[in-house]
Amino acid sequence: MRGQVGPAPGRQSWWIVASQRLSPYLDPLLGIVAAAAALTSLLTTDPASVDPRLENPDVVAAIATVVAAGGLAWRRSRPVASYAAMVVGGVVVSLSGHYIGLLSVLILFSLYSLAAHGRRRDGLVGLGVGVAVFGGLALLDVPDLRTSDLLLAVALLVAAWAVGDAIRSRRRQQQDQLLAAVTEERLRIARELHDVVAHSMSLIAVQAGVGAHLIRSDALAAEHSLEVIAETSRRALEQTRSMLGMLRAENEDGTRPPTRGLDDVAELVEDIRAAGLDVALERSGTAELDTAISLTAYRIVQESLTNVIKHSAARTATVTVACTVTTIELEIVDPGPSRASATGSGHGLVGLDERVRLVGGRAEYGAHGAGFRVHAELPVGVRR
Structure with a gap:
């Protein structure tokens, strides 16, 4: 019977190791790319073609755009601060009468990150702040924010929060399941160790007492007790080594009893x-x-x-x-x-x-x- 070719463990291991090493740099890179893209959108778009009331880009709008989009660099490590930078930067751009551009999309991703990687309360507060900000800007009649735009923005904010919250809940559930599995494994190992150690130590204690009692009067019986102690100790060590071997990697050789x-x-x-x-x-x-x-x-x-x-x-x-x-x-x-x-x-x-x-x-x-x-x-x- 021909063997089947299984997945290449080396390739999978390489991918896992590479992902772990690159993970700390992904969000900073994302922040840089998002800031560059948002700034490019601000500088290359003709404001008059979007809304005649919009002002031409200036230094304030450019800095606010870079700060808002660049805050995504901390979207997982400091989700509250990242979202706050996004909201404040977007408000500054809008209130100064400039084109918000790509920030209107990036704020959805920022809220998603807050809901997924922050506390549930923080996600709800972030959703409320986002809705309130868009509502306030609409009341102030800022350029490029019509009623239809407001309704769409609110719907998208709710959707971004819902997706992030669902992912956070699923991650929490997986962590709880992992913790339960680890606890059960600890209890199982504790039961095994108790059974092996208690049984072996009881036999050793009995035989040690017999040997000490008979060592002067019956050397052969005392010698037998020592042999039982040695054999019991050997078996206890084998079983203990077997249980400890369960904690090791699966690719180790299967030499345990x-x-x-x-x-x-x-x-x-x-x-x-x-x-x-x-x-x-x-x-x-x-x-x-x-x-x-x-x-x-x-x-x-x-x-x-x-x-x-x-x-x-x-x-x-x-x-x-x-x-x-x-x-x-x-x-x-x-x-x-x-x-x-x-x-x-x-x-x-x-x-x-x-x-x-x-x-x-x-x-x-x-x-x-x-x-x-x-x-x-x-x-x-x-x-x-």
């Missing part, structure tokens, strides 16, 4: 047994699992057994995994009793609830006789 899943529960149970907790694993049924569901199931079992080690005096626990065509049922039970001195912040169970809810499942946990029981039901695929 695969994500844990339901098929790794047996290995997890063996690790727990090595820590001294006799775990009975019962599995029934098979199913093709979504990756997120499989990871969630693994983390539920891991968190539950870790809690047994940390908070229970039980020497045994039972893990039951039952798969059907549509659901996976997990149950982890220990006979207790719970340690009266055990304390915890509850982040593990909170994370468990979040995981189950995100994939569309349900979970319940609580006292079970003298011990504790966790029961979860997950769909085979993620419910969108």
